[in-house]
Amino acid sequence: MKSVIVIPARWASSRFPGKPLAMIAGVSLIQRVYERASRSKRANAIFVATDDDRIADHIASFGGRFVRPEGDFQSGTDRIAAALDLLGDSPCDSYDQVMNIQGDEPLIDVAAIDAVIGVLQATGVDMATLASPIESDEEWQSRDVVKVVTALSGDALYFSRAPLAGAQRHVGIYGYQTGVLRALAALAPSPLERAESLEQLRALQNGLKIRVVQTTRPHLGVDRPEDVARVEHELARQE
Secondary structure: OOEEEEEEEOOOOOOOOOHHHOEEOOEEHHHHHHHHHOOOOOOOEEEEEEOOHHHHHHHHHOOOOEEOOOOOOOOHHHHHHHHHHHOOOOOHHHOOEEEEOOOOOOOOOHHHHHHHHHHHHHHOOOEEEEEEOOOOHHHHHOOOOOEEEEOOOOEEEEEEOOOOOOOEEEEEEEEEEHHHHHHHHOOOOOHHHHHHOOOHHHHHHOOOOEEEEEOOOOOOOOOOOOHHHHHHHHHHHHO
């Protein structure tokens, strides 16, 4: 089986315009994510899916691969699905699984990426994602922290921004069987997806199974300009 990582990266952001090209200790955010993801032992290829020439030119400058899907997209999932036919010189169906890696997580755990790919390949489940323990009441109450409740099987029962009994913290990496991603993108946004502003609820409400893989901690992402210093501090600590 073959898998591909696709990193959605758009210029517009209400909280941080131009975020992919923000410098993190001398290296752009998108380059850090790309280079970290390239350490995956299970992925066969990596692409950035972008809507902007500035990002595309920058990806090319460090030898990365990118695609430019055309259209207006409701979510990163929809952008990645539109990119499928543009991946490389061979038909997209040569990739059995597709990983959606967020372009704002320069400290992403590569072992977690490979764990999600491994679950998809071993079980054939429709989708897979990550979760970690909630570490404080502040996290549990925060609407910025997405929560997930799972069945005993490990499949997701529900995702919400509201506090949920027995919930874990959702970590926003998604893996899809390629055919599932195509089918999902062809569906209209579901009522629960609209109510919670969570794209993964489109999958659940349409009967798809999402396996939740455990990880020890959430990734430190860049949502706002003030997050840059926090990430730089963590990078310095790890060196």
